Amino acid sequence: MAALFRGCRNFYKRSHKHVELTLVSCRSMASKTPVGFIGLGNMGTPMARNLLKHGYPVIATDVFPESCKEIQDSGAQILDCPAEVADKADRIITMLPSSPNVIEVYTGPNGILKKIKKGTLLIDSSTIDPAVSKEMAVAAEKMGAVFMDAPVSGGVGAASLAKLTFMVGGVEEEFNAAQELLTCMGANVVYCGQVGSGQRDCVLSRCWCCQSG
Numbered sequence: 314m315a316a317l318f319r320g321c322r323n324f325y326k327r328s329h330k331h332v333e334l335t336l337v338s339c340r341s342m343a344s345k346t347p348v349g350f351i352g353l354g355n356m357g358t359p360m361a362r363n364l365l366k367h368g369y370p371v372i373a374t375d376v377f378p379e380s381c382k383e384i385q386d387s388g389a390q391i392l393d394c395p396a397e398v399a400d401k402a403d404r405i406i407t408m409l410p411s412s413p414n415v416i417e418v419y420t421g422p423n424g425i426l427k428k429i430k431k432g433t434l435l436i437d438s439s440t441i442d443p444a445v446s447k448e449m450a451v452a453a454e455k456m457g458a459v460f461m462d463a464p465v466s467g468g469v470g471a472a473s474l475a476k477l478t479f480m481v482g483g484v485e486e487e488f489n490a491a492q493e494l495l496t497c498m499g500a501n502v503v504y505c506g507q508v509g510s511g512q513r514d515c516v517l518s519r520c521w522c523c524q525s526g
Contacts, residue, residue, distance in 0.1 A: 347372050348494060349402035351395050351418055351425070352439070353380040356465070357408035359472040360438070360498045362387050364406075367497040372401050394423035403433045404494065412441040419449050431457030436491050438479065440464045443509035446482065450508040459487050462508055463495060464515040476500045482511035 345368055350361040353375040361371050361384050371389040374397070375381050381391045392398050395418045398405060405425060409415050415437060419425050425435065435453055437446065437460065446462040453460035461483030471477050477499035481491055488504045495502045505514045 345369060346404070347390075347402045349373070349398040349405035350384075350389070350408070351375070351398055351405065352408035352410075352414075353384055354408065354410070355469050356438075356472045358384055359469065360406070360408060360477075361389060363472075363475045363498045364494065365389060369494070369497070372398050374398050395419075395421075395425045396423045396427040399425040399430070399433065400428040403430055404490075405433065405435050406494065407435070407437045407439060409437075409439040409441075411439070412445040415439050415441050415445055415449065420452055426452060426456050426458075429453070429456050429458050433458040434487060434490055435460045436463050436494065437461070438463050438465050440515065441512060443482075443512040446509045446512055450483070459484060460508065461487060461491050462511040463491060463502075464511050465499065466515060467499070472498070479503065480505050480511040480515045482506055482508045482513075484508075 347370040348364055350357065350364065350371050350373040353361065353373060361373055364371050365388050371384065372392060373381060373384055373389045374392050374394060385391045392401065407415065407418055409418060417424065435458055437449065450460040461481055463479045463481045466478040466480070467476060475498050478501040479495045479499050480503050481488060482505050485504065492502045505511050
């Protein structure tokens with residue numbers, strides 16, 4: 314009986330180890346699956362380039378086709394619209410000029426939510442109205458996706474050097490998944506609370522810097 318018990322225990326250890334290795338392997342493979350990037354302006358292009366430098370395949374688009382050439386030359390795949398990006402990637406970063414641009418990219422006729430897959434992680438690094446972030450989070454949730462706001466502090470130089478600071482708002486359980494990507498583009502990634510908190514704290518930090526300067 315003791316020998317049988319030892320045999321079962323050894324089998325369990327081997328099986329448990331196999332499961333652990335399988336999970337690690339799956340996570341490692343998943344971490345290098347394509348990342349969508351929408352918005353290739355002065356900030357978006359160096360951010361996307363830093364993802365490429367870290368080994369992430371990038372699928373990108375921009376409303377201005379000429380803005381795509383630099384990142385395409387660096388190895389990114391370029392598609393025609395946000396909906397096509399959503400069809401190919403289950404992790405998408407957006408870096409857009411304003412609230413109306415974000416609304417259009419997410420909910421427009423060719424927007425992300427038209428072809429989004431369940432479980433997709435959406436990270437918006439645009440600086441917009443916190444109310445719009447919350448609105449996009451609700452729209453994404455209805456489609457089975459997760460939206461997080463992650464506005465940046467730092468300019469083009471910081472973006473090029475991957476020295477940005479990201480202030481993240483969203484479901485805390487998803488923070489680690491967002492952090493994996495954001496640390497490729499920034500030196501500091503701070504969790505601020507629920508959706509909209511990143512936008513709020515980013516604005517407050519800029520006001521503080523202006524007053525102290």
